[in-house]
Amino acid sequence: MxxxxxxxxxxxxxxxxxxxxxxxxxxxxxxxxxxxxxxxxxxxxxxxxxxxxxxxxxxxxxxxxxxxxxxxRTLVFQEHALYPWLTLLDNVALALEFQKAPKSRAREAARQWLARVSLAGFEHYYPHQVSGGMRQRAALARAFIAQPxxxxxxxxxxxxxxxxxxxxxxxxxxxxxxxxxxxxxxxxxxxxxxxxxxxxxxxxxxxxxxxxxxxxxxxxxxxxxxxxxxxxxxxxxxxxxxxxxxxxxxxxxxxx
Structure with missing residues (x-):
């Protein structure tokens, strides 16, 4: 673009x-x-x-x-802006769910994107349970998952x-x-x-x-x-x- x-x-x-x-x-x-x-x-x-x-x-x-x-066009901030009550998987999947993607497809794509940013195995952790760098990795996965x-x-x-x-x-x-x-x-x-x-x-x-x-x-x-x-x-x-x-x-x- x-x-x-x-x-x-x-x-x-x-x-x-x-x-x-x-x-x-x-x-x-x-x-x-x-x-x-x-x-x-x-x-x-x-x-x-x-x-x-x-x-x-x-x-x-x-x-x-x-x-x-x-x-x-996706805006990425200094603060990760992850929802604290959602797991990393659900946070990343939400970007596709907002675009009306089926929940099962959104979660599978989120799993793949978390693996791409070296967060495989952390899908069910909440933001407060991981480091700042890991939260920002999840934020990058969320930014890229919808392919802006x-x-x-x-x-x-x-x-x-x-x-x-x-x-x-x-x-x-x-x-x-x-x-x-x-x-x-x-x-x-x-x-x-x-x-x-x-x-x-x-x-x-x-x-x-x-x-x-x-x-x-x-x-x-x-x-x-x-x-x-x-x-x-x-x-x-x-x-x-x-x-x-x-x-x-x-x-x-x-x-x-």
Whole structure:
């Protein structure tokens, strides 16, 4: 699914949040949005999801104006948003049941998706009985099970520890390679953006204006980011973050 932002402006009352954003996210592309906290990145996700309407301009999905939520576009939050009274299996199956799939088919598909995110054997556990990383794996299974054409991800791993976050990034990268959705990712972690993204768009403080784009489509996807040191340093410079020669502190000051 192509996702087009056609000179989008968004105000909340007198407060300008997005200022003339124009970009096309092509089918199968993963684009990361990076910028200071509160600059308008999440608002762009909400506009793409149909949860908000532009003050001016339009958002198009495959050439059609986005006028409200649709199953073809799934929003994934930092918090897993699993229902605590349902097992992991029932939580994942619910995404298909909402689309009127028979319960038996939904549960079988949920079982298969839990296995794909390395949660086989945990189907009948409740969210409070498993770790934060396992809950987020279940949330990924729930996001992918209905095969959305577009994933809108708002810091999906931001609440996890560093090692768990790296592991989940690998899981996400593998699922994207297999399922090929269009992905718009908001992250405060520059390393995460460099590892996952085909393109990175760097925003100014509110109201969100594009400072620069980085095209990474031809770079090998590996956690060894030494080959992207120049790009990392430039992104941090654009964000006003002082770093040492190794480019440290990539995911710290962005959240300030």
């Amino acid at each position: 192509n996702l087009t932002f056609d000179h989008v402006h968004k105000h909340f009352g007198e407060l300008p949040v997005v200022d003339g954003f124009a970009n096309e996210i092509k089918t199968g592309e993963l684009v990361a949005l990076v910028g200071p906290s509160g600059c308008g990145k999440s608002t762009l996700l909400h506009l793409a999801a149909g949860l908000e309407k532009p003050t001016q301009g339009s958002v198009l999905a495959d050439g059609r104006a986005v006028s409200g939520p649709h199953p073809s 054409q577009t994933l809108l991800m708002d810091e999906p791993f931001g609440a996890l520890d560093a090692l768990t976050r790296l592991s989940l990034q690998d899981v996400l990268r593998q699922l994207i390679a297999q399922e090929k959705p269009t992905v718009l990712l908001v992250t405060h972690d520059v390393d995460e953006a460099l590892f996952l993204a085909d393109r990175i768009i760097v925003f100014s403080p509110r109201p969100a204006r594009v400072l620069r784009e980085f095209n990474l489509a031809h770079h090998e996807k590996t956690h060894d980011l030494s080959g992207l040191a120049d790009e990392k340093r430039e992104i941090l410079r654009l964000l006003g973050i002082a770093v040492d020669g190794a480019g440290a502190h990539a995911d710290l000051a962005l959240a300030a």
